[in-house]
Amino acid sequence: MKSSLISSIVLASQVLALPSAPAVRANTAVKYAGVNIAGFDFGMNTTGAQDMSKVYPPLTALGGPDGAGQMSHFVKDDNLNIFRLPVTWQYLSDSNIGTFDTTKVANYDKLVQACLTTGATCIIDIHNYARWNYEIIGQGGPSDASLVQLWTQLATKYKSSTNIAFGVMNEPHDLDITTWGNTVQEVVTAIRTVGATSQMNRHETWLTNVVLLPGTDYTSAGSFNSTSGPALSAVKNLDGSTTNLIFDVHQYLDYDYSGTHTECVTDNIESAWQPLANWLRQVKRQALNTETGGGNTASCEQYLCSAINFMKREMRCGTLIVVSSNTDVFLGYVAWSAGSFDNTYELDLTPTWSGSSWTDTALMKACIAR
Ligand SMILES: *[C@@H]1O[C@H](CO)[C@@H](O)[C@H](O)[C@H]1NC(C)=O
């Protein structure tokens, strides 16, 4: 029902929209809009190996950029309400798998607390590509139990704040997705077992922490409906429900979808977002886009704004406003990336401080802020 209603509204908007009709920016309607605050992950690559000398925490207290100031600016001036805080397994364990280094964890916690202070939702993102030093977790590399141990400690530390979301793993790739689905299930079971669990308050609002479930192929939105989604659909809470188990999807807009070029060539709506929306409605699930972005260029402004507006857009046709919405299946977007990047980085979204105010990058202003 819902999808046919939506397609007729989309059709109506196409019919009614005159060339001169301005598209009204409506990304205020998505639940979550935000940006990554990177730096603790610097030096990590897709092999799951990290050059620890490259770590550059986005915290002035640790000699880095002012990630805390960036986040409060984004909340206050840009109406953002979610930040993803990448960190590596190696960093938290001081490179000794199985340990939880208290000093390093306290360093990362400074960023988490700075995020929580803004009132935003804060995603703990283990930025390891489903690997530890070239080897795949649960598939020849570290055991599932090792990852479960890490997540048990993190969930124990952060379960008391429902503004924390648990990002199980950044961008798994080149692995067996069914086996990986079992690994993710073990992590979810561990997180819910320590108490970051489903509970309802008297207003019947779900108060449980969101857990983000990542698929293979760098958790690409484009192949999620056929590959990752079906395998991850089997992952359940302790009570058999899927409450707050949200699919984690990424999608870049450059010609090879790698997110390494300053020019964008597609909004991915036909190839990724529309098929994914259809599939999510079919299986009654939701997704959050935790990485997308582009250069501060006209092409990326065009295509990223288009991709974001696909979640919720309004067309003004004379006095009539036509709305098409996918907010039932897409919770929002978290762009890549601010934090410790600067304007030498292709996908830089770090605002600059001058005198008494922050200045945003062009892409932040055009598409991400709201
Ligand atoms: C990944 O990072 C490790 C550690 O810095 C480095 O030795 C390795 O060459 C890198 N591999 C790739 C493919 O970039």
Ligand SMILES: *[C@@H]1O[C@H](CO)[C@@H](O)[C@H](O)[C@H]1NC(C)=O
């Ligand atoms: C997934 O989406 C593609 C289009 O990108 C479509 O051809 C395919 O049938 C879809 N598969 C499922 C299972 O929905």
